[in-house]
């Protein structure tokens with residue numbers, strides 16, 4: 601019962617690994633698909649975030665708020681991606697505080 605309560609209330613760990621650990625199996629990698637915080641992070645960073653952001657910015661400039669509204673991604677993953685795109689000069693931030701696609 602205690603293990604079950606911990607499983608339901610702990611939002612940080614990988615749920616799959618928690619179940620496996622309960623039955624004595626240890627996994628190092630998280631599954632990337634459950635609702636655990638670690639898995640959500642892995643999930644949002646992997647799933648097509650970059651192509652989606654690039655597609656949006658190619659269509660028109662977006663502020664970070666507009667991107668968040670359209671993408672539903674964890675802000676952290678989005679900030680990291682925008683920073684790397686800025687570093688690569690694929691996008692630029694103009695005086696309107698919107699990100700503009702820098703090519704084509």
Ligand SMILES: [Zn+2]
Nearest residue numbers: 614631634639
């Ligand atoms: Zn998981």
